[in-house]
Amino acid sequence: MAPEHSLTLVVTDLVGIFVFAVTGALVAVRKELDVFGVLVLALTTGLGGGFIRDVLIGVTPPAALQDSRYLLVPVVAGILTFWFHPALGRIEKAINVFDAAGLALFAVAGALKAMDVGLGPLPATVMGLVTGVGGGMLRDLLAGRVPAILQRGELYAIPTAAGAAVAAFGREVGFGSLLVATAGAALCFVWRILAMWRHWHAPMPRGSASV
Amino acid sequence: MAPEHSLTLVVTDLVGIFVFAVTGALVAVRKELDVFGVLVLALTTGLGGGFIRDVLIGVTPPAALQDSRYLLVPVVAGILTFWFHPALGRIEKAINVFDAAGLALFAVAGALKAMDVGLGPLPATVMGLVTGVGGGMLRDLLAGRVPAILQRGELYAIPTAAGAAVAAFGREVGFGSLLVATAGAALCFVWRILAMWRHWHAPMPRGSASV
């Protein structure tokens, strides 16, 4: 990959971490945690998905422990949220759009990184999903609530898995990384945005109370 | 180990994963999670114990990420539970017997795998315990409840640890793998079944309310 692509990847990666970290810090503020709790949830939400993936695929220490920018970005996101959370609360829709973008990027990056270490396309799809949703699940566990993605709400995990699958199976059949990453991320992002806009939900088991 | 033994091991392993995944999916259905939540709890409960063990003993990526059958089995278990959970609720006793079988197998397999990478028999026993109960603990954490095995109830973890210890210390003193695995699994399975049948409980700290 040419240097300008690598730079693009790092920048979008850091943007994704930043937005995820803001969502973690906002949860901490709403739970009335102190400044340390805000920083921990910012770090965990921004970096947790990638940490779980890297530990599972055996790539340790994770990249975020080897490049200080990956630690500084969620710390800055946490501090900004700590000070400016009333303003952030007013732009929640914009944050959701950025969150969808981060999700799309993490899903395809996680899936392709798993294939780089030799995993098949199905496990790589699972790793892409873990990369996208793992940080938010850790955030919710630490904040003492059932992970949001397991509960009723607009589709979140299914578009993530679909985007990761497009990237993983696309590369498996021979397409280039940039093409499958773009296609997978676009699918995930557009589907997630449509799900928020049109209030699409995943099916519930029979016998559950209707939504 | 002769090929027919290996095949037996894989089949019993997959059966154990299937049954654990069903228990995870049933918890998700009762918590009224959506189809994705059902699949996540099925995957986590079926594979979580082995993942924690493999990450701790440094065998990454875990086998379940290298052989797609290990991912497909809990997915199928989750989908079946999603559709047929009323029927599964009626055969809960049968599920508990299969769960005891899965527990017995996971305990001895986890302990022996830990010894294969050079751990002593005491840490290997802990790894066997983690393999057996780790998936259920993750299931309960994600479902927002204190892990069932930490709470009052019929003996669950103690038979698991005992079975793992028989396998680990048995091999340490020189018995064959098949012998110690059979003895350890039989001890765990029979003890667990008796505990359910006779309502055996673990001791409580002094001063706790009586059960």
Place this chain on the structure above:
Amino acid sequence: MAPEHSLTLVVTDLVGIFVFAVTGALVAVRKELDVFGVLVLALTTGLGGGFIRDVLIGVTPPAALQDSRYLLVPVVAGILTFWFHPALGRIEKAINVFDAAGLALFAVAGALKAMDVGLGPLPATVMGLVTGVGGGMLRDLLAGRVPAILQRGELYAIPTAAGAAVAAFGREVGFGSLLVATAGAALCFVWRILAMWRHWHAPMPRGSASV
């Protein structure tokens, strides 16, 4: 490092694990868990922080799985707490002082171990923090409560991070390991004791109810 220093390190390490394990077992007793729940929380609280650090920095299996003393100490701590918890409840202040000592040691040991495998001083500080507070966070998650360190209370994590930072950045600029470990541990310990004595709290986000 001379042998007498290594022995000192192992002894203080085991003392730290013992005290942390007692705090975990006390939480289990208060939650009315059974004897197994007490042992699991003792093991998790005593060893969890080091396990998370070792898994993240890729040093697996963790030392605690290779040296049986590291498993026996929290088991003994759990059994003692199970039997003598009324007496332990009466010396809670003494336990808090030992806990501060364990925290100080874990923070600097974790940071220096991370630097030993090549991490920079900022990630090493994070690893020192994880080593110090990770076990207690796992304890609280398993016990079904939001981790104590994320909530209002006397400063706990910030002295830990400061002690780890002194050790990591001190070694980075060339000071000896023993000097930076002593300075970092002393800072963490004294700050934590002062915070308990003078009821120092971390800042809260704007708009939170005052403490």
